[in-house]
Amino acid sequence: MSELIVKAKKLKQAASQLAMLSTEEKNNALTMIAEALIAQTEYILQENEKDMAIGKGNGLSPSLLDRLQLTEERIQQIADGVRQVVDLPDPIGETIEEWTRPNGLLLKQIRVPLGVVGMVYEARPNVTVDAASLCLKTGNAVLLRGSSSAIHSNKALVSVMQAALKRSAIPADAIQLLEDTSRETAQQMFRLKEYLDVLIPRGGAGLIQSVVENATIPVLETGVGNCHIFIDDSAKKEMAIDIVINAKLQRPSVCNAVETVIVHNKWPYTNELLHTLHEKGVELRGDKQLAATYPFVREATEEDWATEFLAPILAVKLVETVDEAIEHIERYGTKHSEAIISKCKEHVEQFFARIDAAVLYHNASTRFTDGEQFGYGAEIGISTQKLHARGPMGLRAITTTKTLVYGNGQVRE
């Protein structure tokens, strides 16, 4: 039997035990994991060093090497993350709805674990622990499929977590790392419907597309955010400039950063906005009129409007009406996060009603599309699909339901 099948079988077995555990038992196990990560810092760093050496040898870019690297401080942060998960309320067992039918049947819909979650992700080794702790908290077993460049780090993290679980109520088998990182085995994993209940890809567009294209297991798709901010003619100057700066520069490499700003041509402060952005080092790509007016604005191509730059680059477009802004967003947007800055109630209502996106903002930065910022405490990802969960996904996104029906002999007429 292949490594994949052996581990999948263990996970399925572990999942049915794990589903029966109390919140306290799960929290105790998570606390032991946090402690073990700290206690084994030296071992984890030594294994991470192997990945770093191979990565350097393979010519990985400094930014990829930075994402791969663990330090004492980062391990401390990872362990703190696990402790934060301990503090979150456990959604398992909660009654979602309860109702009685005219024939006397009592129906009770409760929240239960999904079963076995398949995480598919790229280099960052912290995802190994983050994902495992969120899955265990919600009573799910987890198959971790990280990338080969982080294999030594991931093996070390998983072995430390498994050793900690051996002293807890959670079976150690509930966390498994797929060490075979070949493409063929990944493809096989994506179709392992008998053992896996959901796949969650986290990483670049290529990774996500490969999972969506090949999976027969349901996928929680996380993905691209080509987010827009529309500055209406009535927008306050400072508010608009602050929000754009924040949404572009606070962390340009993430999916909820803004990529195109659409400005009403009657807004009086476009000049100031563009100069401020330029001074802050933002590379600007504008429509014909803006490119002709400002020497530091390059003319945007068709592709620019559709691009998630993930960098300090911003496309800028002038429009004459809110309608034109909405049409642009409908055409190029990815249904992630879209904002309007305006004092006009009607325009906000139109914008909110007509734009199809996970999150819509009035007078706030798109950067708030995030599980912690939403108040979910933690996040397993940001869903860009419409089924099951849309937008930031907290613990409830990795649960399902059971309906318990209580009768006294009812049969169907």
Place this chain on the structure above:
Amino acid sequence: MSELIVKAKKLKQAASQLAMLSTEEKNNALTMIAEALIAQTEYILQENEKDMAIGKGNGLSPSLLDRLQLTEERIQQIADGVRQVVDLPDPIGETIEEWTRPNGLLLKQIRVPLGVVGMVYEARPNVTVDAASLCLKTGNAVLLRGSSSAIHSNKALVSVMQAALKRSAIPADAIQLLEDTSRETAQQMFRLKEYLDVLIPRGGAGLIQSVVENATIPVLETGVGNCHIFIDDSAKKEMAIDIVINAKLQRPSVCNAVETVIVHNKWPYTNELLHTLHEKGVELRGDKQLAATYPFVREATEEDWATEFLAPILAVKLVETVDEAIEHIERYGTKHSEAIISKCKEHVEQFFARIDAAVLYHNASTRFTDGEQFGYGAEIGISTQKLHARGPMGLRAITTTKTLVYGNGQVRE
């Protein structure tokens, strides 16, 4: 451009208009559809007659011909079904949750249409109207892909519905029938992520598997129900026999019918149960002991335990403990509907906690797993997957959410 792409583009356009309509506008349109179906009965029957003639020529079985056939009465029932959808509460626009963050952001999660639903189904022409009315009620446009054997009936039904919509606020383009029923075009449809938001297959296991295997669009999987009833040693005689008879015979061809009965070997009425079933014409397949005892019980094969008979055939097994029953269900069940008949609270609790299924019953027939029986008013199908919706799916299952965030200049620290 192919028929598929032309219609998909029209649907996407129609969906954004449809999403903005009020409940009243949608209900008026549905009422016009119901009236038009009645007014055009003669035309619909005449087109249905063409499918019937071709079906007979192709040697379709009497049961398939019966499913294909429309009559005046059946068209009346279809129109009544549309009127029932009018009477259902509209889930669109409802606030699911509303909360404020410490930074003053107000978040409001509301229910919105999915967009464009792709229905893939087999011969029954009534699905054409049922699916269309549920989709329109929830503000979704719908691409209908029925089978070639019902093509004349489906074309007639869709043209009648479209003509009715022309006199309503809903764009007539919101309902489209894919007339090209080739396999190749179906495969293309299952991957049309740019235009379709969800696929709902309704039909046999082959159809569903083909959709799941080939789709890149999220699927709401409906499917196989290998349902069990466990009769515990403490079960009341009459209650147990009534429930088994109902669950097996009230409608044997559906997914919530029982396929295997597991009996505690200390239950005193097995003899009476089996004789009653035999007298009622149920073909029995039992374990070794039962097959050796009763001349009318054939020994069950390994395959029988795993089969959804969809016919008056029942597998029967004796066990010594509730654990053994649970293990059998975990091994052969399809996580659809599972029942326990018992007076023992502990056994019921164990059964409910340990078995992973959409619906679990205590002292009631498995036949209640149904949208109407659950009180949802209508049903788009019964989900056998764990994401998005599990069990009977009412109107809410074909909706998604949007989060509206109201700020006054908030930026992320």
